Amino acid sequence: MTTGSRVAENECFQLPGGIVLHEGRRLGRAVLRSLTGVEEEWLASNQHLPSAIRTTRILQSCLCSLEDQPITDELIRKLLVGDRDYLMLQLRRLTLGDDIHAIVSCPSCNGKIDVDFRTTEVPVAVRPQAEPLYAIKLPDRTVLFRLPTGEDQEQTLTMDGEEAVERLFRRCIVDDGGQAISPAEREAIIDEMERRSPLVDLELDLACPECQHSFSMPFDTTSYFFSEMGTSKKQLLREVHMLALYYHWSEAEILGLQRDRRRAYLDLLNESLRPD
Numbered sequence: 001m002t003t004g005s006r007v008a009e010n011e012c013f014q015l016p017g018g019i020v021l022h023e024g025r026r027l028g029r030a031v032l033r034s035l036t037g038v039e040e041e042w043l044a045s046n047q048h049l050p051s052a053i054r055t056t057r058i059l060q061s062c063l064c065s066l067e068d069q070p071i072t073d074e075l076i077r078k079l080l081v082g083d084r085d086y087l088m089l090q091l092r093r094l095t096l097g098d099d100i101h102a103i104v105s106c107p108s109c110n111g112k113i114d115v116d117f118r119t120t121e122v123p124v125a126v127r128p129q130a131e132p133l134y135a136i137k138l139p140d141r142t143v144l145f146r147l148p149t150g151e152d153q154e155q156t157l158t159m160d161g162e163e164a165v166e167r168l169f170r171r172c173i174v175d176d177g178g179q180a181i182s183p184a185e186r187e188a189i190i191d192e193m194e195r196r197s198p199l200v201d202l203e204l205d206l207a208c209p210e211c212q213h214s215f216s217m218p219f220d221t222t223s224y225f226f227s228e229m230g231t232s233k234k235q236l237l238r239e240v241h242m243l244a245l246y247y248h249w250s251e252a253e254i255l256g257l258q259r260d261r262r263r264a265y266l267d268l269l270n271e272s273l274r275p276d
Contacts, residue, residue, distance in 0.1 A: 010064055013090055016126040017080040017147070017198030019066070026129060030087060031064040034094035035229065037236065037255030037262060043226065044233045051223050052153035055084055062091055077151035082198030084150050085222055086124060089200055092225040093119040095259060102224060104206070104217065111210035115219075117202075122221060125199035133174055136192050138185055141177030145189060147197050148172055239266060 010033050018028035039061050046054060059076045069075055079087075092100075102115045135142050152171050156164040169190065173181070181189070202219040239262060240254045246269055254262065 011090070011094060013087070015079075015083045015198070016086050016124055016128070016200075017083045018129045019075075019078055019080075019083075020129045020132045022132055027067045027069060028128065030066050032087060032090055032094060033062050033064055034258050035062060035091065036258055037240070040229060040259065041233065041236055041255060043229050044236060047226075047230055050154075050157045051220075051226060052150060052157060054226055055088060055222060056150055056154065058091065059084065059087055063087065077149060077154065079150050080129070080198055081148050081150065081153060082125070082127075082200060085200035086198065088222040088225060089119055089122060089124075092221065092228075096225075096228060100221075100224070102219070104204070104219075106206075106208035106211060106213055107215055107217075108213035109208060109211040111208050113206055113208055115204060115206070119221075122200060122202045125197075125201065127196060127198045129196075134192065134196060136189055138177070138188070141179060142175075143173065143177050143181070143185070143189060144175040145172050145193065146174055147193055239263070242266060242269060 010031050013030050013032065015028045015030055018026045020026050035058070039058055042057065042061075043054065046057075056073060056076050059079075060071060060073055063071050063076065065071065066075065076084075098118045098120060100115075100117055100119060104113050104115055105111070106113060129147075133144050133146050135144050148168055148171075152168050155171065156167045159167055169186065172193065173189075200221060202221060203216055204219050205214075205216050207214045240251055243249055243254045243262070243265060244251065247265070257265075
């Protein structure tokens with residue numbers, strides 16, 4: 001490709017939590033690039049996969065660096081859940097811009113409600129990590145635990161409801177102090193986990209214009225980003241075909257373009273082909 005191709009722009013972010021290595025060093029500085037057609041094609045072919053698996057795959061591609069660590073699937077899975085959500089939120093901004101327009105359904109009348117906000121308005125609980133493990137003192141012992149990671153999410157994908165929650169909780173207990181954890185102790189430990197975990201947490205307060213019903217609902221920014229990127233393989237193929245036909249670029253070169261750049265060329269091409 002002689003013109004038009006460019007390297008996807010990179011941007012640096014500080015993780016709200018970070019990974020603390022066993023020697024005590026914290027990994028917190030991450031560099032991201034926006035999605036290209038390569039990732040779009042993969043997402044279009046794998047829409048059936050759970051969000052946690054797609055998150056690992058996309059971050060493995062688009063995370064350029066995390067301090068001085070090599071980017072591997074293992075490292076991506078070690079990221080705290082809140083850090084992964086934060087990086088996906090930033091990827092959404094880099095790829096599609098800051099403005100988000102969504103349509104949600106009223107739980108009362110099933111009417112459609114337009115929702116508009118900006119990625120910068122999504123609440124992020126910044127809780128830099130200082131230790132790889134945490135201790136909570138119970139009346140008769142001390143329990144050691146860690147915070148949930150992407151790997152924990154992936155390991156509980158085949159489970160439903162309470163079973164998945166319980167499995168994830170058990171995975172995060174490093175030392176139970178030699179005794180079974182009671183329901184009250186479990187609740188205290190979970191509260192402490194939540195207090196220490198970084199979090200991307202958007203709760204929408206809405207009122208239905210049709211039936212006037214007021215309600216609150218959580219909004220999963222990662223899942224919504226994946227739905228936005230759900231370009232069909234057929235549409236992507238058409239875009240590649242048009243650019244290859246008129247610019248004589250290879251498929252790999254075209255898929256290497258960022259989405260906005262690729263579509264800017266398509267707009268220019270359509271303008272030039274439009275009859276006067």
